[in-house]
Amino acid sequence: MKYCMQCGSEYQDGVKECADCPGNALVDAETMRQHHVALTREQDTQKFVRAATAEDPLTADDFVALLEKERIPVFSRPRRTGTVDVLTTGALEPWWVIMVPEEFQERAIQLLSREKSTLDATSDEAALAAEEEELETEASASPPGAL
Template structure:
């Protein structure tokens, strides 16, 4: 077998150039791939990813992803097929986004996501209380409107 050193595609021995890559680079033998430190297709990542959490909020997807990546947990985000139309036509009630991590890191990631979710909820509640208090203070300190 021969391989493209750019994309790693595998070809029959009678093929000379990669048909997938721009510029159609010449193919090399497995020994050349090894010499260059490039993995063969069967040596690529074989991890199994599992659901660590879900969310309907696109901003929280970014928050969760960033938080997990900061802790060196690889993340894949998969959009579910959910929405008003899907629920009406298919009954599909999947969450909008699934947060997937390597299976062996799932429990740790799920715990981190729940902690982040609880912290976000507490921050939101605190912001609501502060806004309500500020509104009450503004109402008390502002003079009444002039009578006509």
């Protein structure tokens, strides 16, 4: 059997290219394993563990995209808290869990840690720029009642 490195589809030995991923040559099972890509029949046996959490769905999407780019199998899921937390904070889904296969956990944690640092730095810069823009807007605005 041959497999597509991009989507993992399985093909008979005579097929040369993936029907779903044009241009992707097919490889054997050993090559798939060397690149840590699970075979279709093995995907259900992977144990997924937490690599990170995200405070909002946009950050979770960013984390997932980064891991997918690095060819690390990943999924995120909203995590609900207890009833008391919902009553006191009003948040139904305050954070998301980023899950990866056990064998990718260490690498995923390193990648996501770097990405979180980058996002935090960018967030601080964006907040400072917004404050400066607001001060400039207030300074240039005409006083109330003036024409």
